[in-house]
Amino acid sequence: MTVAAPALADHAFLRGMRADDVARLAGAAVAVSMPAGHRLFDEGAPAEKCWLLASGHVALDLHMPGRANLIVETLAGGDVIGFSWLAPPHEWQFGAEVVEPAEAFELDGATVMALCDRHPELGYQLTLRMLGAAVQRLQATRVRLLDLYAPPGGAGA
Amino acid sequence: MIFQAVPARYRVASRAAETHDTVTLGLEPVDQPIAPHRPGQFAMLYAFGSGEVPISISGEPGGSGLVYTIRSVGAVTQALCEAGPGELIGVRGPYGTDWGVTDAAGQDLVVVAGGIGLAPLRPALLAALAARERYRRVTVLIGTRTPDDLVFADELDIWRGQGADVRVTVDRATVGWRGHVGVVTQLIDRLDVDPAATLALVCGPEVMMRLTARSLLARGVAADGIRVSLERNMRCGIAECGHCQLGPLLLCRDGPVVSYERAAPLLSVKEL
Amino acid sequence: MDGPIPADGPLLMEAAALDPLLDALREAGYRVIGPTVSDGAIILGELGSADDLPFGWGVSLEPGGYRIRRRDDSAAFGHSAGPQSWKQFLHPPREKVWSARRVDGGFEVEAAGEPAAPLAFFGVRPCDLRAIEIQDQVLGRGQHAGSRYAARRAGVFIVAVNCTEPGATCFCTSMGTGPQAGPGYDLALTEMVTGDAHRFLIDVGSLAGADMLAGVPTGPADDAAAASARSAVADAADRMGRSMPADILHDLMAGSESAARWDDVASRCLTCGNCTMACPTCFCTTVEDVTDLSGDHAERWQLWDSCFDLDFSHLHGGPVRSSPRSRYRQWLTHKLGTWHDQFGISGCVGCGRCIVWCPVGIDLTEEVAALQAEARQPAETPPAEAPQPRTGSEPS
Numbered sequence: 001m002t003v004a005a006p007a008l009a010d011h012a013f014l015r016g017m018r019a020d021d022v023a024r025l026a027g028a029a030v031a032v033s034m035p036a037g038h039r040l041f042d043e044g045a046p047a048e049k050c051w052l053l054a055s056g057h058v059a060l061d062l063h064m065p066g067r068a069n070l071i072v073e074t075l076a077g078g079d080v081i082g083f084s085w086l087a088p089p090h091e092w093q094f095g096a097e098v099v100e101p102a103e104a105f106e107l108d109g110a111t112v113m114a115l116c117d118r119h120p121e122l123g124y125q126l127t128l129r130m131l132g133a134a135v136q137r138l139q140a141t142r143v144r145l146l147d148l149y150a151p152p153g154g155a156g157a
Numbered sequence: 158m159i160f161q162a163v164p165a166r167y168r169v170a171s172r173a174a175e176t177h178d179t180v181t182l183g184l185e186p187v188d189q190p191i192a193p194h195r196p197g198q199f200a201m202l203y204a205f206g207s208g209e210v211p212i213s214i215s216g217e218p219g220g221s222g223l224v225y226t227i228r229s230v231g232a233v234t235q236a237l238c239e240a241g242p243g244e245l246i247g248v249r250g251p252y253g254t255d256w257g258v259t260d261a262a263g264q265d266l267v268v269v270a271g272g273i274g275l276a277p278l279r280p281a282l283l284a285a286l287a288a289r290e291r292y293r294r295v296t297v298l299i300g301t302r303t304p305d306d307l308v309f310a311d312e313l314d315i316w317r318g319q320g321a322d323v324r325v326t327v328d329r330a331t332v333g334w335r336g337h338v339g340v341v342t343q344l345i346d347r348l349d350v351d352p353a354a355t356l357a358l359v360c361g362p363e364v365m366m367r368l369t370a371r372s373l374l375a376r377g378v379a380a381d382g383i384r385v386s387l388e389r390n391m392r393c394g395i396a397e398c399g400h401c402q403l404g405p406l407l408l409c410r411d412g413p414v415v416s417y418e419r420a421a422p423l424l425s426v427k428e429l
Numbered sequence: 430m431d432g433p434i435p436a437d438g439p440l441l442m443e444a445a446a447l448d449p450l451l452d453a454l455r456e457a458g459y460r461v462i463g464p465t466v467s468d469g470a471i472i473l474g475e476l477g478s479a480d481d482l483p484f485g486w487g488v489s490l491e492p493g494g495y496r497i498r499r500r501d502d503s504a505a506f507g508h509s510a511g512p513q514s515w516k517q518f519l520h521p522p523r524e525k526v527w528s529a530r531r532v533d534g535g536f537e538v539e540a541a542g543e544p545a546a547p548l549a550f551f552g553v554r555p556c557d558l559r560a561i562e563i564q565d566q567v568l569g570r571g572q573h574a575g576s577r578y579a580a581r582r583a584g585v586f587i588v589a590v591n592c593t594e595p596g597a598t599c600f601c602t603s604m605g606t607g608p609q610a611g612p613g614y615d616l617a618l619t620e621m622v623t624g625d626a627h628r629f630l631i632d633v634g635s636l637a638g639a640d641m642l643a644g645v646p647t648g649p650a651d652d653a654a655a656a657s658a659r660s661a662v663a664d665a666a667d668r669m670g671r672s673m674p675a676d677i678l679h680d681l682m683a684g685s686e687s688a689a690r691w692d693d694v695a696s697r698c699l700t701c702g703n704c705t706m707a708c709p710t711c712f713c714t715t716v717e718d719v720t721d722l723s724g725d726h727a728e729r730w731q732l733w734d735s736c737f738d739l740d741f742s743h744l745h746g747g748p749v750r751s752s753p754r755s756r757y758r759q760w761l762t763h764k765l766g767t768w769h770d771q772f773g774i775s776g777c778v779g780c781g782r783c784i785v786w787c788p789v790g791i792d793l794t795e796e797v798a799a800l801q802a803e804a805r806q807p808a809e810t811p812p813a814e815a816p817q818p819r820t821g822s823e824p825s
Contacts, residue, residue, distance in 0.1 A: 149272030245535030399713030405770030
């Protein structure tokens with residue numbers, strides 16, 4: 001189902017983006033409804049899309065032999081899912097599965113890259129936002145690594 | 158506060174293991190009971206021959222009983238965690254400031270707990286749920302290390318049934334965990350917040366409280382709408398040994414619950 | 430200390446009347462503590478008779494230096510800043526708080542007993558009198574009214590001695606604590622030695638004080654004697670060796686968290702804690718829980734502690750105040766600043782002991798002056814050296 005620009009503009013990820021850039025993106029977007037259990041992608045598969053999650057709850061996971069799928073991070077409404085489409089080897093590093101029924105805007109990677117080549121301003125805005133989301137996740141991951149809830153004397157208080 | 162020359166003796170009436178290193182003890186008085194705790198207050202618990210540690214009240218048992226949830230991290234807490242039903246424990250207290258949860262009447266109450274920090278918050282939450290109609294939304298955000306480290310795990314659905322929106326996130330998932338994985342501040346980022354009418358009660362490791370407060374401030378909650386439970390070395394609990402100082406505050410008397418407006422400048426000074 | 434202060438004017442007594450006064454105190458059941466010479470210092474010990482007082486002894490004081498010296502008169506109270514203060518008697522360095530023993534089904538706890546004889550403090554300087562008042566506020570009032578400190582304090586008889594000869598390290602005037610004793614004494618003496626005449630002006634501060642003089646040869650002081658004593662004390666106020674800007678100390682400390690001066694003092698401070706031991710208001714303690722070998726008998730002891738100790742601020746595996754810089758800052762900003770926030774009063778009485786007994790001679794009046802000077806300067810951090818661009822070619 002194609003996406004109307006105003007619906008896309010509402011998404012937290014695109015807040016502040018110029019209307020004409022949003023409209024360009026809307027042309028590359030499809031609105032999807034995903035039931036619980038639906039796998040968006042699997043580790044190792046070609047990374048060709050990304051999603052702007054509007055609602056619901058998606059888990060990034062890793063398959064570990066003898067241990068089924070271990071969740072490494074969960075994402076919810078407002079989050080962007082998928083960075084691996086941006087750069088070589090364009091392969092998913094983790095898998096992703098819907099935990100609670102999710103609504104999202106699915107963006108085709110190749111189309112979005114072509115749009116950015118033709119409209120550098122769009123490319124710049126998208127890059128800034130992707131970078132921002134990645135940095136936030138990096139910071140959160142660093143805090144998780146601190147293992148704050150470990151017994152005192154181990155991690156810092 | 159009544160000056161206690163010696164600890165009051167209490168008998169362990171119940172002992173429940175919350176996790177591999179955390180135990181909840183239910184105590185009944187042997188000697189004259191101490192005054193009832195207000196949520197957020199603490200007592201100095203004495204294990205015979207071992208010493209005393211400050212532990213926050215973690216429940217509302219009713220009557221003259223007391224409930225404490227203790228994590229085994231040293232000699233004294235280990236002795237307390239090993240105490241079985243019938244054994245005696247010494248109690249001095251209650252000391253310190255309370256959460257003041259009724260200040261959130263008519264507003265949204267957001268409780269953010271990190272790890273064992275859920276224990277000092279639990280009495281405030283139970284009090285709010287017992288008078289649920291006084292509050293608008295009641296949200297509980299819990300961050301914990303792994304699903305196995307979650308305390309009061311079997312109560313979360315009860316709290317949901319009583320009108321709390323309870324969300325749990327883990328730093329690291331174990332097999333079979335289908336809930337959130339990530340830092341507790343990510344739950345705040347995604348929360349629907351009414352900044353002008355929110356009281357947030359935050360308890361956990363100091364770094365977690367600073368980051369949580371930062372996220373809440375970023376959502377527009379005022380610094381005086383955020384309360385944290387601070388911790389420093391405590392030896393007497395009655396403001397006469399000098400150990401628990403944090404700048405102008407004596408945390409056994411002016412804390413442990415402190416408004417973030419007051420706490421923020423103090424927490425930002427290294428080695429204060 | 431109870432009852433209205435008698436309205437009659439001051440009394441006069443000869444030095445020879447000191448013994449009858451000490452006898453009266455002992456007969457009333459007091460253990461009398463006062464200054465006495467021992468081990469090359471003027472310490473506080475039990476007085477058997479007036480002969481135990483340090484007649485003719487004075488002190489030479491400087492940062493990190495204390496020597497007793499022979500005076501050229503026979504004054505008994507011509508000295509100051511001894512290594513100890515009265516806090517060792519009211520707030521002992523080691524004290525059992527309670528003991529516990531295992532019994533069937535658990536344990537029993539018993540508060541430690543109270544000491545037997547009440548104390549009479551003989552020769553309390555005005556600064557030390559204020560220090561006692563400060564510790565009363567911290568340890569003996571409000572929620573502490575039932576404490577061991579309060580019980581010990583209630584029975585103390587105080588004979589203060591006004592200062593006529595300040596030490597080089599004294600600054601009680603600027604801290605508002607002397608050289609005239611404030612309220613809180615039962616009797617206050619002002620010593621007057623001229624040639625062979627050795628007399629004391631006596632101000633009566635309480636009914637108990639008046640009663641104690643019953644068997645002591647005294648007479649009403651004539652105007653000349655009274656005037657001479659008062660002016661000697663008033664003169665002393667202008668002869669202090671040092672001074673402090675007391676009225677701005679709280680705010681100065683509050684604003685000095687990141688002062689560069691702390692690094693300077695930290696390069697000298699040994700964090701030995703002598704200052705906290707010698708200071709008459711420092712009150713911090715720690716607790717020790719000990720058992721005997723059988724494990725059936727446990728005791729809780731309270732000991733003096735110092736914020737300079739690394740273990741003092743131990744939290745979750747390490748000290749919060751790890752650097753000497755942070756520990757010196759804690760001590761000074763607490764003493765002069767946050768003490769006000771916590772107790773409503775200043776923690777410093779200007780006795781100068783910390784200056785004298787610091788092994789490296791750190792002088793807090795000097796540190797305060799430096800902090801004040803630093804606070805007055807506009808923030809003048811020199812711009813950091815900008816990284817030089819690499820040219821990629823060799824300099825020609």
